[in-house]
Amino acid sequence: MKAVELKLFKPKAVRARPADREGQEQTALMREIELRYPDAFALMYHVPNGGHRHKAVAAKLKGQGVKAGVPDLVLPMARGGFFGLYIEFKATIDPAPVSTSQHAYIDRLNLQGYLAIVCRGHFDAVEQLRAYLRMEPTRVAV
Numbered sequence: 001m002k003a004v005e006l007k008l009f010k011p012k013a014v015r016a017r018p019a020d021r022e023g024q025e026q027t028a029l030m031r032e033i034e035l036r037y038p039d040a041f042a043l044m045y046h047v048p049n050g051g052h053r054h055k056a057v058a059a060k061l062k063g064q065g066v067k068a069g070v071p072d073l074v075l076p077m078a079r080g081g082f083f084g085l086y087i088e089f090k091a092t093i094d095p096a097p098v099s100t101s102q103h104a105y106i107d108r109l110n111l112q113g114y115l116a117i118v119c120r121g122h123f124d125a126v127e128q129l130r131a132y133l134r135m136e137p138t139r140v141a142v
Contacts, residue, residue, distance in 0.1 A: 021091040026072065029089070029122045033129065040133060044075045069101030071109070071116060073125075080135030082115040087128070092121030 034041040047070050071086040078084060086109050088102055098118055109116035115132065119125035
């Protein structure tokens with residue numbers, strides 16, 4: 001009779017999924033904007049450019065107009081001589097760096113008459129939004 005070799009089951013190490021701190025903070029930010037500034041909330045929207053996607057999906061979205069570097073939040077409300085506000089939102093804890101494509105896009109938006117900024121966390125974004133909304137509405141001559 002041959003000896004039977006037993007292979008012991010060795011479980012794989014379980015890794016915790018990384019927390020989406022930026023997403024969590026941005027959700028809290030949008031809730032606060034909804035409560036404090038309902039008119040701004042009605043117009044503000046998120047540009048879902050980030051995240052990891054399958055290559056085929058990424059290629060499809062790129063063909064449909066997704067561009068690297070576009071800021072996370074857009075407020076198409078003209079104030080202070082600007083045509084609108086763009087916010088590149090970064091988490092307070094473990095913030096991702098501002099990428100080269102994000103810097104370039106922010107610069108292009110500012111050259112076109114928008115106020116495009118980087119906010120580090122929920123509280124910074126609320127303060128910047130508050131300051132923007134306190135500006136006089138931009139008047140357009142028709």
